[in-house]
Amino acid sequence: MKLKGKVKNYIQRLIEEGSVLHFSLLDPDKISDISKLYDITKSLYNYGTNAFLIGGTLGISLDKLNKILEILDDFDIPKIIFPSNINLITEKADAILFMSLLNSDDIYYVMGAQVAAAPIIKKTEVETLSTGYLIIGNGGTAAHIGRARVIPYDNIDLAVAYSLAAEYMGMNFIYLEAGSGALEPVKPEMIRTVRKTTSLKIITGGGIRTPEKATEIATAGANIIVTGNIIESDLTKALKIIESIKKIKISE
Ligand SMILES: CC(C)=CCC/C(C)=C/CC/C(C)=C/CC/C(C)=C/COP(=O)(O)OP(=O)(O)O
Ligand SMILES: O=P(O)(O)OC[C@@H](O)CO
Ligand SMILES: [Mg+2]
Secondary structure (H helix, E strand, O other): OOOOOOHHHHHHHHHHOOEOEEEEEEOHHHOOOHHHHHHHHHHHHHHOOOEEEEOOOOOOOHHHHHHHHHHHOOOOOOEEEOOOOOOOOOOOOOEEEEEEEOOEOOHHHHHHHHHHHHHHHHHHOOEEEEEEEEEEOOOHHHHHHOOEOOEOOOOHHHHHHHHHHHHHOOOOEEEEEOOOOOOOOOOHHHHHHHHHHOOOEEEEEOOOOOHHHHHHHHHHOOOEEEEOHHHHHOHHHHHHHHHHHHOOEOOO
16 A cells, blocks of 8 residues: 555544654564564554554665565555655655655765755655754764764753754754664653654654653653664564554644
């Protein structure tokens, strides 16, 4: 089922209904046995994950991405590209996080990749989700490759200043990223303050491994919680995380 052009509305509608969303991150490089992918993604779907994010920093190929998207075609939730560069754009996806790494020292990750990608995206008609990408704490591989000047975990003022700048530039989402496999996720207090001071929708991920942490982060004000590594290392735990997020209803 194709959801191109409808993804932003789908996300907004769920948030307005008081839901916190869960996105399942699939890294093409980490999927060694593609024959097992259907069963894994079916469980994630059945437990209520709201979208598939597909992307990774190292070892990715368009061919593998397309194969994964074909397998996901059965599920009527969005398939969203999470790009590390311009080589991961395909018309088989519904949408792409059209992101600028706000705290990069390298203009390529702030504006160069976006310019190079724009004409390709126009041709594929993949929907763009305008996203400020902000790397916090250790930041993992994405911080290293993206030459991020990482924001310390406790520097809430800096995270708020970047988020406000993203809002004033017209972006819709801010992705507070601790880095895939981070020892510590982004702190709830940082999420709470960004939520209070901006109207951006908050995506967060990196190091979320337990239902308790996910609940804490969701109740602090995250709109979308991303988990990646835990799907690969402990699927049962990942499903429990989804279950715990589904239970939350935000009333404002
Ligand atoms: C808009 C377009 C087309 C590109 C933007 C490109 C930008 C801004 C990239 C930012 C820097 C970067 C390298 C981001 C990577 C984001 C990502 C896919 C993270 C997933 O985690 P991994 O880095 O694969 O973690 P592992 O080390 O666990 O595999
Ligand atoms: O793999 P994990 O640690 O869940 O991180 C998810 C995501 O935020 C990485 O970009
Ligand atoms: Mg990866």
